[in-house]
Amino acid sequence: MFNLSANFIFDPLSIFFIFVILIVSSAAALYSHGYLKNAYTFPRKVFAWVLLLIFVCSMLLVVTGSNLLVFIIAWELMSLVSYFFVVFDFQYNRSIQAGMIYIVITHIGTAFLLAAFLMIYQAAHSFDFIALKDACHLLPMQTRNTIFLLLLIGFGTKAGIVPMHIWLPYAHPQAPSHISSIMSGVMIKTAIYGMIRFIFFILGITSPWWGILVLILAIISCLVGVIYALMEHDIKKLLAYHSVENIGIILLGVGLGMFFVSMNLPYLAVFALVAGLYHLINHAIFKGLLFLCAGSVCKATGTRNMEKMGGLIKRMPHTAVYFLIGAMAISALPPLNGFVSEWLTLQAFFLGALNTLGGTKVFLGICAAMLALTGGLAAACFVKAFGIIFLAQPRSQYAESAREVSWSMKAGMFILAALVIIFGLAAGSIVKLLIKVSAATLGVDGSALNLSAYNLTLNLQALMPGPVGKDSYLSLPYLAALLVILGAIFFVIYRLAKRKSLTYKTWDCGYYKVGSRNEYTATAFSKPFRIAFSFFLFPYHKTQKVRESFYHVKAFSYETHTTPVFKKYVYYPLLAWILKFARLLRRIQPGSIHLYLAYIFAVIILLIMFINKF
Amino acid sequence: MQEITLIGILISTCLMVVAKSLLALIRGFRWQSFFLFLATFLIAWKEAQPSLYIIAGLLLVIKVVLIPQLLYKIIKKIKVGQGLGLFVNTQLSLFFVLLFAYLAWDFSSQLIVYGSHAQAGIIAIALFLVLVGFFLMVSRITALAQVVGLLVMENGLFLLASAVSGGMPFFVEIAIFFDVFVSVVIMGSFVYRINKFFTHIDVDKLSHLRG
Numbered sequence: 001m002f003n004l005s006a007n008f009i010f011d012p013l014s015i016f017f018i019f020v021i022l023i024v025s026s027a028a029a030l031y032s033h034g035y036l037k038n039a040y041t042f043p044r045k046v047f048a049w050v051l052l053l054i055f056v057c058s059m060l061l062v063v064t065g066s067n068l069l070v071f072i073i074a075w076e077l078m079s080l081v082s083y084f085f086v087v088f089d090f091q092y093n094r095s096i097q098a099g100m101i102y103i104v105i106t107h108i109g110t111a112f113l114l115a116a117f118l119m120i121y122q123a124a125h126s127f128d129f130i131a132l133k134d135a136c137h138l139l140p141m142q143t144r145n146t147i148f149l150l151l152l153i154g155f156g157t158k159a160g161i162v163p164m165h166i167w168l169p170y171a172h173p174q175a176p177s178h179i180s181s182i183m184s185g186v187m188i189k190t191a192i193y194g195m196i197r198f199i200f201f202i203l204g205i206t207s208p209w210w211g212i213l214v215l216i217l218a219i220i221s222c223l224v225g226v227i228y229a230l231m232e233h234d235i236k237k238l239l240a241y242h243s244v245e246n247i248g249i250i251l252l253g254v255g256l257g258m259f260f261v262s263m264n265l266p267y268l269a270v271f272a273l274v275a276g277l278y279h280l281i282n283h284a285i286f287k288g289l290l291f292l293c294a295g296s297v298c299k300a301t302g303t304r305n306m307e308k309m310g311g312l313i314k315r316m317p318h319t320a321v322y323f324l325i326g327a328m329a330i331s332a333l334p335p336l337n338g339f340v341s342e343w344l345t346l347q348a349f350f351l352g353a354l355n356t357l358g359g360t361k362v363f364l365g366i367c368a369a370m371l372a373l374t375g376g377l378a379a380a381c382f383v384k385a386f387g388i389i390f391l392a393q394p395r396s397q398y399a400e401s402a403r404e405v406s407w408s409m410k411a412g413m414f415i416l417a418a419l420v421i422i423f424g425l426a427a428g429s430i431v432k433l434l435i436k437v438s439a440a441t442l443g444v445d446g447s448a449l450n451l452s453a454y455n456l457t458l459n460l461q462a463l464m465p466g467p468v469g470k471d472s473y474l475s476l477p478y479l480a481a482l483l484v485i486l487g488a489i490f491f492v493i494y495r496l497a498k499r500k501s502l503t504y505k506t507w508d509c510g511y512y513k514v515g516s517r518n519e520y521t522a523t524a525f526s527k528p529f530r531i532a533f534s535f536f537l538f539p540y541h542k543t544q545k546v547r548e549s550f551y552h553v554k555a556f557s558y559e560t561h562t563t564p565v566f567k568k569y570v571y572y573p574l575l576a577w578i579l580k581f582a583r584l585l586r587r588i589q590p591g592s593i594h595l596y597l598a599y600i601f602a603v604i605i606l607l608i609m610f611i612n613k614f
Numbered sequence: 615m616q617e618i619t620l621i622g623i624l625i626s627t628c629l630m631v632v633a634k635s636l637l638a639l640i641r642g643f644r645w646q647s648f649f650l651f652l653a654t655f656l657i658a659w660k661e662a663q664p665s666l667y668i669i670a671g672l673l674l675v676i677k678v679v680l681i682p683q684l685l686y687k688i689i690k691k692i693k694v695g696q697g698l699g700l701f702v703n704t705q706l707s708l709f710f711v712l713l714f715a716y717l718a719w720d721f722s723s724q725l726i727v728y729g730s731h732a733q734a735g736i737i738a739i740a741l742f743l744v745l746v747g748f749f750l751m752v753s754r755i756t757a758l759a760q761v762v763g764l765l766v767m768e769n770g771l772f773l774l775a776s777a778v779s780g781g782m783p784f785f786v787e788i789a790i791f792f793d794v795f796v797s798v799v800i801m802g803s804f805v806y807r808i809n810k811f812f813t814h815i816d817v818d819k820l821s822h823l824r825g
Contacts, residue, residue, distance in 0.1 A: 594752055
């Protein structure tokens with residue numbers, strides 16, 4: 001029964017995900033050689049390697065299984081192994097706490113998935129994907145809607161879309177850095193795989209509101225993720241919140257694809273899905289890179305708090321360059337890969353707005369605007385991150401004593417940084433490959449799609465009647481060349497017009513003791529955003545004066561906080577309700593053996609009485 | 615003849631239910647086991663199976679002689695009062711037990727589609743024994759009563775096995791006998807320890823240990 005061909009699937013979508021998993025995992029594995037050195041004892045190093053192997057294998061199983069049972073077992077295995085990584089540094093209390101949050105929420109998600117799978121199974125009486133696909137087309141509308149919602153919640157929990165993102169900023173930073181990079185770069189993408197596989201491929205999309213719902217959730221995830229990231233001063237937590245944002249961007253492409261499928265615009269659907277998949281692989285690469293860089297910084301300084309860093313560009317020049325490349329990519333600056341995929345997503349929105357009517361036009365336009373806003377805020381966030389971590393004077397002893405990391409860590413980062421550039425410059429050919437993946441997934445003949453390497457938008461004249469926008473012209477290699485030439489010109493002008501420079505101390509109002517304490521901080525940098533988004537963040541501050549007498553203030557402390565909206569207004573009330581219910585249930589547990597036996601006895605009696613009813 | 619033994623089992627079980635003292639309970643159990651031995655012996659005689667003779671003999675030795683003897687010894691040793699401690703008084707217990715008898719009969723008559731009428735009767739009584747054993751465990755306070763309840767359930771299972779399949783495989787049967795015997799020895803020593811530490815054997819008071 002369990003033969004290879006029957007239980008595994010190797011269609012273009014699976015192969016694409018295998019590729020994503022393997023490139024990020026191999027770079028992270030190379031990196032982990034140096035990362036684990038001197039940090040852990042030998043048995044724990046071996047344990048980390050074994051777990052890494054199981055982790056990667058389970059993810060590969062998730063994306064290749066063609067059977068519900070294989071899928072759910074691999075899915076569970078993946079969750080459990082990643083839990084072990086979250087609690088890998090078990091001596092810290094917050095690791096245990098993060099692990100607890102992670103394992104609970106991930107299992108709630110799995111429960112929703114199981115419910116959906118059982119409903120699908122009930123229709124098909126088979127676990128095989130192909131059989132499920134055939135059976136799902138015969139399901140009534142109501143059932144399909146329910147299955148869709150269950151799948152969305154189940155996979156959304158793993159992907160970390162708002163408001164199910166709550167575990168992500170706890171769990172991802174707590175794992176060792178190479179695992180953070182795999183978890184953020186790859187593991188949450190398996191949820192996107194699940195959505196594409198189960199919603200596009202098996203369930204089949206029928207109602208437009210599915211796509212609209214996914215788009216709304218995606219937009220909220222984008223904005224919430226990036227705003228929280230701006231407020232965050234823990235470097236790895238900041239990156240984790242950016243994962244929430246980027247999952248949102250990926251889902252914009254995927255959701256738009258769903259919408260176009262239901263509107264019967266197959267070519268646009270293929271294009272939107274290409275945008276989503278492109279951002280998926282890009283995010284895997286640059287978020288993997290950024291987490292590896294963050295790991296290097298944390299290992300070198302021994303802290304994750306950005307306010308204690310600074311000046312690392314002189315001490316860790318390689319890491320700084322790699323981080324800069326990653327930061328530019330995630331901020332969608334041309335000619336790097338992040339730009340290409342966000343550009344494609346925007347194009348998909350514009351094409352959608354041109355080909356639909358009425359309110360949908362406006363909605364898609366607003367989505368595009370929000371995406372642009374997200375990009376801008378992400379850029380601001382990474383200006384903060386790079387500036388505070390790498391520039392200026394060291395802010396603490398930790399940063400002062402930082403040294404460049406070992407060769408294997410540099411090699412791991414180098415691979416991903418090189419891929420960031422390659423995926424930017426070779427966008428044309430990669431998009432062609434992705435069109436094949438996307439068309440095969442949607443069951444559309446993709447060969448008619450005309451998309452040249454120099455022009456990253458869809459040539460629609462040949463495909464559909466009606467108004468079509470003018471083709472915009474964009475070529476990443478040309479753009480890169482242009483940037484290089486312009487840069488060279490400015491450099492030459494700068495050198496030619498260079499005035500004599502004088503090195504002197506900064507004027508400090510006669511205080512003559514300017515030190516790292518006078519530097520601009522991350523908190524200060526994010527203050528304008530805290531004010532601009534105060535309708536959502538609810539910032540508040542506390543001040544405290546320690547006085548010796550009324551005239552002599554010995555110490556003054558100022559703290560500023562933002563209100564965690566989702567935690568306070570969604571999760572705490574929910575938790576309180578659950579605990580109340582649990583306390584109620586405790587009443588039937590008085591600790592008497594007789595009563596427990598009586599429960600069993602009563603059940604047996606009831607079973608005997610009602611045997612013929614079953 | 616078989617009917618007589620079955621009725622004997624039924625009556626001795628009812629005697630256990632109305633028993634108010636530990637000694638009466640154990641006496642009831644002894645009678646029940648004795649009738650069970652007779653029933654097994656009759657089956658062995660009818661089917662002329664030497665292995666069944668051995669099992670019947672074991673039944674006689676272990677359940678009729680050894681286990682009651684052991685229980686008597688424990689009672690003497692721990693010098694506990696004769697009372698069983700009833701959650702449900704004897705009249706009400708008897709009423710419940712009659713209800714179980716009806717339920718068991720109803721259940722077994724639904725179960726039997728191929729077998730004979732007599733077989734349905736044996737299954738009903740076996741099931742009845744299991745239910746009564748459980749009922750004794752639930753409704754009697756002392757720990758020794760729970761040991762006896764468990765033994766009654768085991769008797770029921772034995773009867774069920776011999777009724778449905780003509781007895782379990784020989785070695786399984788023997789293994790179960792020794793299991794039961796050893797478990798009674800262990801539980802007896804536990805009851806002894808409980809009594810030593812808490813000066814009573816009311817399982818009900820264990821709830822004070824709850825955290």
